[in-house]
Amino acid sequence: MDIDARKLAVLLAVHRAGGVLAAADVLHLTPSAVSQQIARLEGAVGVTVLDRQPRGAVLTQAGRVLAETAERIESELTDARKALAALQGEVTGTVVISAFKTVIRMLLVPLVHGLREQFPGLELLIREMDGEKAQQELRSGAVDLIILEAETPLGHRAARGTRDVPVLEEPWVVIMPAATPVPVSTADLEHLTWLGVDPDAAAHSATEQARRGLKATPPAHSYYDYDVALSLVSGGLGIAIVPALAVLGVLPDGVKAVSLPGLGTRRLIARHRTTRSEPRKEVLTVLDAIIASAAELDTNV
Incomplete structure (x- = not known):
């Protein structure tokens, strides 16, 4: 046979x-x-x-x-x-990276095929998980890189034995029903209905800053996930502050995103282990590719 x-x-x-x-x-x-x-x-x-x-x-x-x-x-x-x-001295091995939806959609998914072509011996595995679990997986060695929002409690400082590397700084934007008059400053948002934000979400501090000094009505609805914010705004239930990556290419019909002065930026960081043997060559290769891809992103809305 x-x-x-x-x-x-x-x-x-x-x-x-x-x-x-x-x-x-x-x-x-x-x-x-x-x-x-x-x-x-x-x-x-x-x-x-x-x-x-x-x-x-x-x-x-x-x-x-x-x-x-x-x-x-x-x-x-x-x-x-x-x-x-x-x-032959090429970059090989498996790199496991944890991130959240906006980063996976805009940065990591487009990166996988490019890395595979450039480094055939390198395999990038993506895991979606929340920050606390990602940090635990990083400590245990199950994950090599995690992407975090610097504004969250977990992103404020690197844990012992890890190092933070800046990846991207992007603007916060206001999302609102398309029929809403276009504001020119945060003062124009005073009489609009706001959505609340979970205190552990990165958007919380940005929202508090934008609302400071405004006599806005206490919010009835709140969100943690940016997709939920988009759904609530699409339903006409309020306006919200989200990062630009959350709306690029996925802004629903009937919703518009507006950049305003003073909203600030969201900072994304990559965290990896630092030991005598880490970070490995392949981890640094993936990290460099992520930073390069982030630099090419157009975050204007």
Whole structure:
């Protein structure tokens, strides 16, 4: 029985994509070429590996055995490439980074593919978690980098054995229903309905500063998460202070974001461990890439 690893890779692509047509797109082959590879594999092993159905293709029991073999081969090849890259002095290894939604969406997701192309032996794993848990995971070694808002209690100072690095400084903006007259200063916000902010949220101090001296009505609704703030404003329940990253590309219909003098900025920091062996080379590589990407962001709204 002669099993060609390249044909196994085609079978694995069909399994992951859910059908021959979709696999052809992934592999940049014609559907006919994919079908031919599967047919030759079936001829070589003497069993049917695909159950072709109107809505796609499902692996037979034999097909699942071969697909699992293909996954092991793929994993072994990946490990071999990483090992060779390490021998050649390239950046290799796995870096686990914890962050929150706005940073993941605007900074980390676009970074993953670029790092993979530039450093094939480097793997970046993203974990969404709150600051307290992220700090615990950093201390335990489960996470290598965490992104924090400097204005939160956890972001005020680095814990022993860690170091903080500035990543981005972005403006706070006011979000309000689109029909609201455009303010030119915070004084114009006095007679508007404000949303409250959880005291542990970074936006709390920015909101308190913007409201200082205003005779605003005590808020009825409050938020911690910026997406919740957007939803409340979209529902006409008040205005809120959020960072620019929270609205870039996701501002709902009927909501506008306005920059005003005196609102200040949100500062994002990256925190990593500092020991005799850390930070590792790959961690510093990821950190440098994050800082470079942040510098290219246009945070004007």
